[in-house]
Amino acid sequence: MRARLSIRVCGLLAGTALAASAALGAAAPAACATVSSGSGAAAAAGPSGVGAWSAAVENAATGRLLWSRGLNTERPMASITKVMTAYLVIRAGHLDRTITIPAAVTGYVRAHNASSAGLRPGDRLTARQLLYALLLPSGADAAYTLAKAYGSGLSRFVTRMNATARLLGMRRTHFSNFDGLPYPTPYSNYSTASNLLVLGRAAMRLPVFRSVVAKRSYWLAAGSGHRAYRWKNLNPLLGRYPGAIGIKPGYTGAAGQCLLFEATRNGHAVIGVTLHSPGSISPINPADAIRILNWAFSDLN
Numbered sequence: 001m002r003a004r005l006s007i008r009v010c011g012l013l014a015g016t017a018l019a020a021s022a023a024l025g026a027a028a029p030a031a032c033a034t035v036s037s038g039s040g041a042a043a044a045a046g047p048s049g050v051g052a053w054s055a056a057v058e059n060a061a062t063g064r065l066l067w068s069r070g071l072n073t074e075r076p077m078a079s080i081t082k083v084m085t086a087y088l089v090i091r092a093g094h095l096d097r098t099i100t101i102p103a104a105v106t107g108y109v110r111a112h113n114a115s116s117a118g119l120r121p122g123d124r125l126t127a128r129q130l131l132y133a134l135l136l137p138s139g140a141d142a143a144y145t146l147a148k149a150y151g152s153g154l155s156r157f158v159t160r161m162n163a164t165a166r167l168l169g170m171r172r173t174h175f176s177n178f179d180g181l182p183y184p185t186p187y188s189n190y191s192t193a194s195n196l197l198v199l200g201r202a203a204m205r206l207p208v209f210r211s212v213v214a215k216r217s218y219w220l221a222a223g224s225g226h227r228a229y230r231w232k233n234l235n236p237l238l239g240r241y242p243g244a245i246g247i248k249p250g251y252t253g254a255a256g257q258c259l260l261f262e263a264t265r266n267g268h269a270v271i272g273v274t275l276h277s278p279g280s281i282s283p284i285n286p287a288d289a290i291r292i293l294n295w296a297f298s299d300l301n
Contacts, residue, residue: 047295050274052288053256056193057272057296060201060262066270066296068193074172075275077191078250078258079115079138080199081180084161086131086212087203089146095128095208098225099149105141112181114140117231124225131208132218135248136231143179154178168202170195186254196273200247200260204271213246214238236286237261241293249284261289263297270296 046067054070065071089095103121108114117139119125125133127149133142144154151157161175173191180189191199203209216238222228236259237244243263250258256276263270272292279285 047291049291050288051278052274053276054193055272055274055277055288055292056197057270057292058197058201059300060204060269060271063201066299067292070192070275071194072172072192074190074192076182076187076189076252076255077180077196077275078252078255079180080191080196080248080250080258080260080273081175081178081189082134082138082143082250083199083203083248083260084164084175085143085146085157085178086135086209087199087206088157088160088164089127089131089150090206090208092150095131096126097149098124098126099130099145100124101141101145102148105144108144109141112140112183114179114181116140117142118229119145120227123227125220128208129220131212132215132220132231133229135209135212136215136218136233138234138248138250139231140179140181147178165195165199168198170198173199180250180252180255182252182254186252193273193275196260196275197271200262200271200273204247204262210246213248234284235259235261236284237263237289240286241290251279251281251284257284259284259286259289261293263293265297266301268297268300270300272296 054073054075056068056071057066058064059066101119101121101123105119106121109116115138117133117137119133119141130142130146133139134146147154147157151160157178158175165173173195176184176188215233217232220229234249241263243265245264246262248260257279258275260273272289274288277285277288
């Protein structure tokens with residue numbers, strides 16, 4: 001296991017300090033972009049105006065790579081990490097089991113200034129309901145609760161995340177936690193555009209996952225054991241880009257804006273990812289993803 005992240009960028013030496021990351025945020029290593037040999041001549045240059053440091057898009061049905069930049073460069077992935085958390089929970093099953101929100105979630109969210117679903121300690125929700133809290137508002141409190149319940153402890157759950165990554169062939173990915181927060185270091189939780197497309201395709205094959213990430217919002221009425229909750233999906237493509245069906249955004253200072261996404265049009269489905277797109281924590285800017293999707297559908301058609 002690597003103790004720290006080594007970022008390798010073609011033609012660009014990237015510093016690991018947060019200040020340097022912010023200063024270089026607008027500089028994308030365009031020289032590393034590649035286009036699939038199957039693309040038409042008119043599309044040979046790939047999508048224009050993409051600011052992400054790493055990005056890729058594939059035909060979701062066949063897995064054929066259409067275009068990429070920094071495909072195998074290891075970078076922080078922020079809350080896209082929660083896709084693996086959800087994948088493990090769904091694969092484990094028992095989604096109607098009741099889980100009590102632990103008291104520790106409040107301090108955990110506060111200590112890391114993390115995104116939250118507003119879960120109240122002592123409330124009892126099903127694992128299925130907690131998946132909405134995890135994937136829509138990107139709740140670190142939901143990630144903590146699910147990891148503790150399904151991992152027989154937080155560290156064991158993270159161990160399972162890394163084991164599953166290896167089984168999926170994600171050889172350039174390492175999870176240091178279950179939610180993508182920048183600890184123990186800003187670069188200790190990382191992946192590549194290539195590896196995240198593998199994870200995205202695997203997750204979107206699960207009907208439960210696919211259904212959850214397609215929801216623009218989720219309302220949970222007050223019931224026995226819990227108060228009412230309403231969670232809004234932070235994915236900026238849903239309701240804005242025709243055909244968008246998921247899957248997960250994220251942000252940290254080191255990771256920049258990140259978005260794993262999938263959309264369909266005219267019988268085609270494409271899945272893509274952007275890592276370290278320009279922008280601050282909120283709102284997530286979908287411009288890079290929209291440029292990539294428009295190019296990909298034009299190429300496929």
